[in-house]
Amino acid sequence: MDFSDVIGQERIIKSLQNTIKNESIGHGYIFEGKKGIGKTMMAKIFSKALLCKEKGINPCGVCNSCIKFESFNHPDFHMEKPLGKSFKKEQIEDIQRGIRVLPYEGDRKIFIISDADKMTISAQNSFLKSLEEPPKDTIIIMMVENTKNLLPTIISRSQRLKFTPIRNDKIQDYLNKKYNIDKDKAHMIADFSRGNIGRAREICESEEFNQIRESLIDVINNNIGTDSFKSFTNSDFFENNKDEIDNVLDMMLVWFRDLLIYKETNNNELIINRDKEELLKEQSFKLSMDKIHDIINCIMETEENIRANVNFQLAIELMLLKFQEV
Numbered sequence: 001m002d003f004s005d006v007i008g009q010e011r012i013i014k015s016l017q018n019t020i021k022n023e024s025i026g027h028g029y030i031f032e033g034k035k036g037i038g039k040t041m042m043a044k045i046f047s048k049a050l051l052c053k054e055k056g057i058n059p060c061g062v063c064n065s066c067i068k069f070e071s072f073n074h075p076d077f078h079m080e081k082p083l084g085k086s087f088k089k090e091q092i093e094d095i096q097r098g099i100r101v102l103p104y105e106g107d108r109k110i111f112i113i114s115d116a117d118k119m120t121i122s123a124q125n126s127f128l129k130s131l132e133e134p135p136k137d138t139i140i141i142m143m144v145e146n147t148k149n150l151l152p153t154i155i156s157r158s159q160r161l162k163f164t165p166i167r168n169d170k171i172q173d174y175l176n177k178k179y180n181i182d183k184d185k186a187h188m189i190a191d192f193s194r195g196n197i198g199r200a201r202e203i204c205e206s207e208e209f210n211q212i213r214e215s216l217i218d219v220i221n222n223n224i225g226t227d228s229f230k231s232f233t234n235s236d237f238f239e240n241n242k243d244e245i246d247n248v249l250d251m252m253l254v255w256f257r258d259l260l261i262y263k264e265t266n267n268n269e270l271i272i273n274r275d276k277e278e279l280l281k282e283q284s285f286k287l288s289m290d291k292i293h294d295i296i297n298c299i300m301e302t303e304e305n306i307r308a309n310v311n312f313q314l315a316i317e318l319m320l321l322k323f324q325e326v
C-alpha cells in the first residue's frame with residue numbers, strides 16, 4: 001500500500017510528499033473530510049512513508065519497518081479511537097504518556113487520533129500541550145469530519161488538509177476494477193456516493209441499498225397515474241426504512257431529477273439511473289414538468305425538515321400530503 005493506491009486527493013498527496021521531500025514535516029496535522037472520503041488510508045500511507053527506513057516520498061514496502069507496518073505490528077505507530085462516545089481527558093492523558101516515550105525502532109513515532117472532534121473541551125485543552133511542545137520525534141494526525149468542534153488553538157497549531165469529493169469517473173474506474181460491475185451500474189453508484197469512495201464501496205457491498213432502491217422504484221411506479229402523481233397512500237414504506245431515510249430521500253430525489261432530465265433532453269447520458277431507462281421513459285410521459293418540479297421541491301423540503309429534527313412521522317406525512325396536492 002502506497003500513495004499510488006489512493007483514488008483522487010492528488011493535491012493532498014502532493015503536499016504530503018513535498019513535506020517529506022523538503023524535510024519540513026510538521027508535528028500536528030488535521031485531516032478534515034467526510035467519513036469514507038479516504039482520510040484513514042491517507043494517514044496510514046503517510047505514516048508508513050514517515051517510518052520507512054528508505055525515507056523516500058513513497059514507502060518502499062520492503063524494509064523492516066514497512067513489513068512491520070503492513071503486519072499491523074509497528075511499535076511506533078499508534079491509532080487511537082474514543083473509548084466511548086467521546087475522548088475524555090483521562091484517555092488523552094494516557095495517549096500523552098505514550099507520546100513522551102522514545103520511539104522503539106527509528107527516530108519517529110506517529111499517533112493517529114480518529115474522531116478527534118470528539119474530544120471534550122477539557123480533553124482538548126489537555127491535548128493542546130502535546131501540540132504546543134511536541135517531542136521532536138512525534139507526529140500527530142487528527143482526523144475530523146469538520147473542525148467546528150475543535151479549539152481554535154488546536155487548529156492553529158496544526159497543518160490542516162481538507163479532503164474533497166473524488167471525481168465521478170475515477171470512482172467509476174475503481175468500482176469497475178474492484179467489483180467487476182458494468183459501466184452503467186458503476187456510474188449510478190459513483191453518482192450516489194457523491195465523490196465518497198467509502199460510500200461507493202459500501203453501496204457495492206450492501207444488499208440493502210439495492211433492495212431499498214428496487215422497492216422504492218416499485219412504490220413510485222405503482223403510484224404514478226396516467227396524468228397525475230397519485231402519491232403514496234400510506235407511509236409504511238418510509239416507516240420500514242426509517243433508519244435509511246437519508247438514502248431513501250436521496251434516491252427519490254435522484255429518480256425525479258432523472259425524470260426531469262429525461263423529459264427535457266431525451267438524453268440518457270445525463271441520467272443517473274441509467275439501468276432503468278425504459279421505466280424513466282415510460283414515466284416521463286405520465287407527469288408534467290411542473291409536477292416533477294413540485295415533487296422535487298417537496299422532497300428537498302422533507303430532507304431539510306428531517307435534518308432539522310422535525311418529528312419523523314410528521315415530516316413524512318407532510319410530504320405525502322403535499323404529493324397529493326401536486
Ligand SMILES: [Zn+2]
Nearest residue numbers: 052060063066
Ligand atoms: Zn520501507
